[in-house]
Amino acid sequence: MYDVAIIGAGITGMSIARELSKYDLKVCVLEKEVDIAMGTTKANSAIVHAGFDAKPGTLKAKLNAKANSMFDQLSKDLDFHFRRNGSLVLCFDEKDMDHLRDLMEQGIQNGVPDLVILDKAAVLAMEPNLSEDVVAALYAPTGGIVCPYEMAIGMAENAYENGVEFFFENTVLDIQKLNNGYALITDKNTFKSKLVVNAAGVYSDKMNNFVSSSKLSIIPRRGEYCVFDKEVGSYVDKTIFQLPTKLGKGVLVTPTVDGNLLIGPNAVDIDDKDDLTTTRIGLDEILRKASLSIKKMPSHAIIASFTGLRARTEADDFIIGEVPDAKGFINAAGIESPGLTCAPFIGAMVKEFIVEMLHPLEKSNFNPLRKGIHHFLEMTNEERKALIKQDPAYGKIVCRCETVSEGEILSAIHRPLGATTLDGIKRRTRAGSGRCQAGFCMTRVLDILSRELEIKRTEVTKFGGESKLLVGKNKQDV
Numbered sequence: 001m002y003d004v005a006i007i008g009a010g011i012t013g014m015s016i017a018r019e020l021s022k023y024d025l026k027v028c029v030l031e032k033e034v035d036i037a038m039g040t041t042k043a044n045s046a047i048v049h050a051g052f053d054a055k056p057g058t059l060k061a062k063l064n065a066k067a068n069s070m071f072d073q074l075s076k077d078l079d080f081h082f083r084r085n086g087s088l089v090l091c092f093d094e095k096d097m098d099h100l101r102d103l104m105e106q107g108i109q110n111g112v113p114d115l116v117i118l119d120k121a122a123v124l125a126m127e128p129n130l131s132e133d134v135v136a137a138l139y140a141p142t143g144g145i146v147c148p149y150e151m152a153i154g155m156a157e158n159a160y161e162n163g164v165e166f167f168f169e170n171t172v173l174d175i176q177k178l179n180n181g182y183a184l185i186t187d188k189n190t191f192k193s194k195l196v197v198n199a200a201g202v203y204s205d206k207m208n209n210f211v212s213s214s215k216l217s218i219i220p221r222r223g224e225y226c227v228f229d230k231e232v233g234s235y236v237d238k239t240i241f242q243l244p245t246k247l248g249k250g251v252l253v254t255p256t257v258d259g260n261l262l263i264g265p266n267a268v269d270i271d272d273k274d275d276l277t278t279t280r281i282g283l284d285e286i287l288r289k290a291s292l293s294i295k296k297m298p299s300h301a302i303i304a305s306f307t308g309l310r311a312r313t314e315a316d317d318f319i320i321g322e323v324p325d326a327k328g329f330i331n332a333a334g335i336e337s338p339g340l341t342c343a344p345f346i347g348a349m350v351k352e353f354i355v356e357m358l359h360p361l362e363k364s365n366f367n368p369l370r371k372g373i374h375h376f377l378e379m380t381n382e383e384r385k386a387l388i389k390q391d392p393a394y395g396k397i398v399c400r401c402e403t404v405s406e407g408e409i410l411s412a413i414h415r416p417l418g419a420t421t422l423d424g425i426k427r428r429t430r431a432g433s434g435r436c437q438a439g440f441c442m443t444r445v446l447d448i449l450s451r452e453l454e455i456k457r458t459e460v461t462k463f464g465g466e467s468k469l470l471v472g473k474n475k476q477d478v
Contacts, residue, residue: 002026002165004354005184005193007172007207009033010041011148012335013199014155015347021162022351023360028193029156029164030186032171034464035424036156036417037149039201041340042427043225043276043308045265046256048144049338050087052107052115053244059318064338065111067345068142074344078154079372080147081257087143087239088123090293091136099243104138114141129235129295143239147257148340149427150372157416158370162363166417167191169464172200175210181328182211195328195357197350202273202311204333211326216319216333220273221310223265224282229301229435233259240293251289258430261298263290265308276307303435310336318342320349328357373411373428377403398448399441401434409445413452420453422446423463442469 004020006013009031020027033039048071051064075082091100100117107115116139123137124130160166170186181194198207205216228235239254253263264286283305291297313319313334323329330353332346339346354360374387376394387407388395394407412419412428419425422432425445432438432445446469450457461467 001181002028002191002193003358003360004028004195004197005030005182005191006197006199007184008039008199008201008204009036009152009156009166009168010039010199010201011037011152011155011340011343012201012332012346013197014152014159015343016197016199016332016350017159017164018155018162019347019351020354021159021164021363022366023355023362025354025358025360027159027164028191029159029166030170030172030184030191031166031168034168034421034461035419035427037152037427038423038463040308040310041152042149043306044148044223044310044340045225045252045254045337046145046148046262047087047239047252047254047338047340048082048084048146049341050107050115050140050143051110051112051338051341052089052103052138052140054110054338055316056106056109058316059320060338060342061110063318063342063345063349065113065142067342068144070344071144071146075146075151077368078151078158078370080150080154082144082146082151083257084142084144085238085255086139086141087241088118088127089138089140089241089243090123090130090134091138091243092131092133092292094135096243097136100136100138103243107138107140112140112142115139127236127238127240130240131293131295133292139238145239145254145257146340153417153428154370154372158368160416161370162366172207175207175329177211177326195330195354197330197332197354199332199335201335202309204311204331208323208329208331208333211329212323213325214323216331217313218273218334219312219314220270220275221312221336222268222270222275222282222307223310224278224286224307225262225264225305226283226286226302227304227306228261228263228298229303230259232261232298232301235261235298236294242289242293251286251293253290253293258433261301263287269312270309273309276309278305278307282307304437311339312336318346320346322353330354373408373415375429376405376408398444399429399431399434399438401436401440402430404429404431404441406448409448410452413449420449421461421463421467422449422469425449446470
């Protein structure tokens with residue numbers, strides 16, 4: 001019997017897991033995929049929002065600015081990339097200035113510090129590649145950018161090192177109430193737990209509806225993105241928004257912490273919770289809308305496109321707390337934007353619920369620190385020489401686009417909750433994330449996974465399941 005079972009290994013679930021690992025509790029995480037952060041967490045805008053756009057009084061508004069202030073220390077403790085680059089909300093028409101001022105006032109109500117409205121000259125001086133049609137902008141210096149899956153992996157590794165158990169490829173098929181908790185029936189096993197935390201993303205309605213008569217409905221909202229080569233990664237320095245619409249914050253243009261340029265998303269409500277297809281119409285839409293913000297779209301430098309799904313509810317707010325007719329079942333549902341930003345505070349909130357229910361003791365030996373993978377690209381030559389002397393594998397470059405060494409790949413495989421797939425390696429090291437999109441390094445990474453995991457090359461997958469790259473030999477051995 002576990003004290004707490006968490007459903008979902010995205011950024012919300014991992015924030016909760018890490019918070020609970022500070023206490024003398026038996027905690028497990030159930031995840032239907034093969035790795036951490038394979039849902040919404042791996043495919044979003046990677047923005048740490050300042051907090052001006054959430055409607056005052058909502059949970060989103062109450063949590064955003066508070067959670068934003070947690071990122072500096074959290075990124076240091078867990079060794080993930082984070083930068084406060086600031087954000088701008090562009091106004092293109094003098095008639096919309098009242099809307100811009102209202103947005104600033106809303107941000108002030110939400111506790112966002114240092115907001116200021118800049119005139120055209122100041123905006124263009126700050127960002128010379130913006131459109132000349134800009135008349136003013138709301139500037140939020142506390143806005144930031146982060147690597148969402150690196151952050152989630154960091155939290156997961158730290159939680160694991162502090163005693164949390166993980167069970168991957170366990171899809172929850174049913175949840176049954178017991179006298180003293182719940183039985184979570186997966187396609188592999190049955191797990192019993194006193195408390196359950198529902199952090200299942202777009203599937204959180206299904207988890208809730210197993211146990212409650214108060215039914216939830218999560219509407220997947222598809223958002224498409226384009227990623228640009230690092231040659232245009234400094235085209236803008238700030239995260240560039242347009243004045244929001246009823247469908248969201250509009251299409252943004254932003255640098256990433258890894259040095260790329262990112263644009264997107266659009267917003268299309270769909271029925272299929274697993275539909276991650278990109279569309280010509282959608283990609284054309286985000287390119288067209290993003291072109292309103294900048295002088296010239298560097299379309300020649302697009303290297304990838306992707307789709308993410310947001311867990312939208314009709315309430316248009318987070319649903320966090322114990323379900324009234326299912327005692328001990330705690331929802332962390334409807335976590336759409338600014339869910340990534342709010343995740344650390346959501347983790348702390350849910351932890352407080354559980355501490356109040358179970359009254360556990362705090363651990364005296366909790367270790368808040370996690371050291372990430374040594375990134376060869378970010379080192380000085382002196383640091384590289386020292387590392388290669390210690391481990392010659394760091395002297396073998398596997399991914400030329402991102403300067404990823406074999407040593408980094410080995411670390412990704414053998415560290416806590418290590419990578420077992422090509423995408424797992426990619427998210428931890430960026431091997432395959434560069435200009436050629438794994439055209440050169442894929443086979444080498446596949447060979448390393450085969451060797452280190454002691455499995456056949458035909459058993460190596462891209463992202464688990466049946467996503468195998470090789471099916472057999474096209475020639476017989478002579």
